[in-house]
Amino acid sequence: MSLDDHAEELASDLGVDKQEVRQKLEKMAEYNVPMSEAKQSVRREYGGDSRDTGVPRKEIDEISTNDSNVSLTARVLSVGKRSIKYGGERHVIFEGELADQTGTVSYTAWEDFGLEAGETVRVGNAGLRDWEGEPELNLGESTDIERVEESLSVPYDVGGEAALAELEPGDRGVTVDVQVIECERKTIDGRDGETEILSGVLADETTRLPFTDWDPHPQIDEGTAVRVENGFVREFRDAPSVHISEFSTVTQPDRPVQVAESAPRYEVGEAVDAGGLFDVELVGNVVAVRDGSGLIERCPECGRVVQSGQCRAHGTVEAEDDLRVKAILDDGTGTVTVILDKERTAELYGGGLEAAREHARNAMDREVVADSIREELVGRVFRVRGSLSVDEYGANLDAARFEPAQEEPTEQAMQLLSEVAT
């Protein structure tokens, strides 16, 4: 929108002469007054008020995706800064949450209104869009932001500080105190060519979550505790993932960060209904070991499992041997396929690739490896920790830990015995 357009809109809004309004706006622009503030000032001068623009004033729980524009008074809960590519150009945008007594609403500010967490603002003429079924405010050129002296008291925490287990995809401007428990440097084909990023796993007292740092911060390294301010949350395989950007601040936390020893325990059915969980513990009976377990062959190009040296994507290939288990775990509430990688499979099988190949050669049948694993697992109860993802083909759990479940009485009995022995 040009200054002329702003002048025209404002003049017709106030019912005054456009040239006059234009001159006033121009003058303020010379002094670098932001357009939204300049318009507000002119509005006040003519005795107008943002309430007179025909935009309905609403409380947050009254706002719906059917509204096109609203005005409201709210407390700023969080402010996240992020750069996006839009129309071929990079834009810096601000995102977060606003709150009043009745609820919270997300916003995206396309201009820098200098919003700060904690302040109370009167928002005039915010646009609305539908973000996954929820209304989201768009604060743009035609939005007026006015600071309000007396602070609006709201039943929500200001500042975006959260525990990892509380994060949800879509959260912005979040602050977390975490331990970096895995961290890997990767080169990716980013929007500006090849870029280095960090990716790995963060943990706190409540859970673990994957993260990506798009602008590698030197403080982020395996084994360090960090405070990340101004992060945002996206969805990765149905679970939240923490994103750290050039606008995030990474410092040392002013408190020790404990790491949860175990993952939150779920029933299988409950976990599958949740749609995806990055870190979960399940206990159940292995009812079957699926085909494609044991000594398998993979395409060297894409890693897909191949049959008779034929890859679905690459035709005839020099297939490479690998070890894997796909076990069906059932606890009466549902089933998941637990996937064990080469190392965990070797542990269960009691030998690595060489042992498996020899076993298969002697028997002249590669299936003997899967059969022996089947004998070991089926009918027994296991405790599994890992990442669950759910898609149209079913629920898969990539196991980070897989061990026979110790029944409580046994543990107690063991302890009693050891006490007697000493």
Ligand SMILES: [Zn+2]
């Ligand atoms: Zn392939």
